[in-house]
Amino acid sequence: MRYIRPLSIEDAVGQLAGAAGPAAILAGGSDLLVRxxxxxxxxxxxxxxxxxxxxxxxxxxADGFSIGAAVPCAVLGENAALKKAWPGVVEAAKLxxxxxxxxxxxxxxxxxxxxxxxxxxxxxxxxxxxAVVVGPSGKxxxxxxxxxTAPGRTSLAKGEIIEAILLGKRAPRSSDAYLRxxxxxxxxxxxxxxxxxxxxxxxxxxTAARVAIGAAAPTVLLVEEGAEALVGRKLDEAALERLAKVxxxxxxxxxxKRGTIEFRRKVAGVLARRAAxxxxxxxxxx
Amino acid sequence: xxxxxxxxxxxGDSVEYLCQPDETLLDVLRDxxxxxxxxxxxxxxxxxxxxxxxxDRLVCSCLxxxxxxxxxxxxxxxxxxxxxxxxxxxQKFLEHAALQCGICTPGFLIAAxxxxxxxxxxxxxxxxxxLAGNLCRCTGYDKIVRAVQDAAHVMKGA
Numbered sequence: 001m002r003y004i005r006p007l008s009i010e011d012a013v014g015q016l017a018g019a020a021g022p023a024a025i026l027a028g029g030s031d032l033l034v035r036x037x038x039x040x041x042x043x044x045x046x047x048x049x050x051x052x053x054x055x056x057x058x059x060x061x062a063d064g065f066s067i068g069a070a071v072p073c074a075v076l077g078e079n080a081a082l083k084k085a086w087p088g089v090v091e092a093a094k095l096x097x098x099x100x101x102x103x104x105x106x107x108x109x110x111x112x113x114x115x116x117x118x119x120x121x122x123x124x125x126x127x128x129x130x131a132v133v134v135g136p137s138g139k140x141x142x143x144x145x146x147x148x149t150a151p152g153r154t155s156l157a158k159g160e161i162i163e164a165i166l167l168g169k170r171a172p173r174s175s176d177a178y179l180r181x182x183x184x185x186x187x188x189x190x191x192x193x194x195x196x197x198x199x200x201x202x203x204x205x206x207t208a209a210r211v212a213i214g215a216a217a218p219t220v221l222l223v224e225e226g227a228e229a230l231v232g233r234k235l236d237e238a239a240l241e242r243l244a245k246v247x248x249x250x251x252x253x254x255x256x257k258r259g260t261i262e263f264r265r266k267v268a269g270v271l272a273r274r275a276a277x278x279x280x281x282x283x284x285x286x
Numbered sequence: 287x288x289x290x291x292x293x294x295x296x297x298g299d300s301v302e303y304l305c306q307p308d309e310t311l312l313d314v315l316r317d318x319x320x321x322x323x324x325x326x327x328x329x330x331x332x333x334x335x336x337x338x339x340x341x342d343r344l345v346c347s348c349l350x351x352x353x354x355x356x357x358x359x360x361x362x363x364x365x366x367x368x369x370x371x372x373x374x375x376x377q378k379f380l381e382h383a384a385l386q387c388g389i390c391t392p393g394f395l396i397a398a399x400x401x402x403x404x405x406x407x408x409x410x411x412x413x414x415x416x417l418a419g420n421l422c423r424c425t426g427y428d429k430i431v432r433a434v435q436d437a438a439h440v441m442k443g444a
Binding site: 001002003005026028029030033034036037038046048050072074097098099100101103104186187 | 290306307308310329330331334337340343344345346348349350351353354356397400415416418419420
C-alpha cells in the first residue's frame with residue numbers, strides 16, 4: 001500500500017486514473033478507515049486530498065457557496081453565512097457522528113459513501129446542490145442526486161474526484177430543514193429522514209419547493225410530487241396532508257432491524273410534513 | 287511496504303517517526319511512541335477512548351492515519367499534567383470518582399479539555415452533548431459530568 005498527498009487536483013486525478021489496483025480517496029477517513037479495518041476494502045493506493053489548495057475552504061461566490069471536498073462538517077456549523085442561507089444542509093451535516101467524527105467527516109465523503117441513510121444527502125438533494133467532478137477528461141458539474149446509484153455505488157468514472165459541492169444563492173424568503181428519525185437522541189443512523197427546501201412569495205405562498213426522503217429506498221429519493229403538493233399554496237393542512245401522503249407513497253423501503261417497511265413509510269410522511277413546517281417558518285412564512 | 291516518514295508535534299515536542307501507510311495514528315502513538323494514554327476501544331470511531339486533539343479539533347486517533355500527522359499538532363492526555371501537577375480536569379475526575387475501570391478516562395479527559403477550551407462555562411446539557419462521542423460503561427456518566435462542571439468552575443477562577 002502507498003499513501004500520497006498530492007498538492008493539486010490534477011495530480012490527484014492523474015494518480016487515481018493511473019492506479020493499477022484499488023485506490024481510495026482520503027479526506028476525513030471516517031468511512032474509509034472503518035471499511036479498511038473491517039476488511040471490506042483493501043486499497044493499494046490512498047490519496048489524501050487535504051493538502052490540495054482550496055479543498056479545505058468554504059467560499060462565498062456571486063452564485064452562492066462552494067464547499068471544498070475536504071471541509072469537515074464541524075466547519076460547516078461554524079460558518080455563520082452558510083448556516084443562515086442553508087440551515088437545513090448545515091443541521092443535516094452536523095448530525096453525522098460524534099464531535100470526534102464531526103472534526104473529520106465531510107459532506108462529499110457522505111455523498112460518495114453512497115449510503116441510502118446518509119444524513120447530509122437528503123438535505124443536499126432538497127437544496128438542489130451540485131457536485132463539481134474533476135476527472136481525466138476535465139471538469140463537469142452534476143446534480144448531487146445523480147452521484148449515488150445504489151448502496152455503496154456512485155456514478156463517478158475511474159479517475160474522477162468530487163472537488164466541491166455548490167449551493168446556490170438564496171432568493172428572498174427561502175429556507176430549508178432536515179429531520180431524521182433515530183431510536184435514541186444522538187449518534188445513530190437514520191431509520192428514515194426528510195429534507196425540504198422552500199421559497200415563498202410575499203404573501204407566504206410557496207413558489208418553489210424540493211422534497212427529498214432518505215433511508216427509504218436504495219438511494220435518496222427526490223419526491224417531485226411532494227414539491228407539487230406545496231407549490232402554489234400556503235402550508236395549509238390539505239397541502240401538508242398531501243405532502244405526507246405522496247412521500248409515504250414514494251418510499252421503497254426495506255424491513256430491517258432498525259425499522260419496518262410500514263413504519264418507514266408512515267414516518268417519511270410525518271418527517272416531510274414537519275420539515276416543511278420548519279423550512280416554512282425559517283423562510284418567514286406564518 | 288515502504289514506510290512513511292512523518293515529522294509532527296506532539297504535546298509541544300517535535301517528533302519524527304516512520305510508519306506504515308495503513309497504520310493508524312492510535313497505533314503509532316501506542317506502539318511506536320509509547321504514548322499509551324489513548325486507548326483502543328472499538329477501533330471504528332464509536333467509543334472515543336482514542337480521542338486526541340489534532341490541530342485544535344477533537345478526533346478519534348483510530349480514524350486518522352499516522353501518515354496524516356505530517357506537519358500537524360497533536361495533543362494527548364500525556365500532555366495535560368505539568369510534571370506532578372495534575373490538570374484541573376484530572377484532579378476533579380479523581381475527587382469525584384469519575385472513573386472505575388479507567389479505559390475511557392483519557393478520552394474523556396481530552397474531550398473535556400477540548401470542550402472547555404471552546405466553551406469555558408458549559409451547561410450540563412452542553413457537557414452531555416459535548417461528551418456524547420465518548421462511551422463509559424462503568425460510571426453512568428453522572429460523576430463525569432459533575433467532575434467537568436467542577437473543573438470548569440476551578441479553571442474559570444484560575
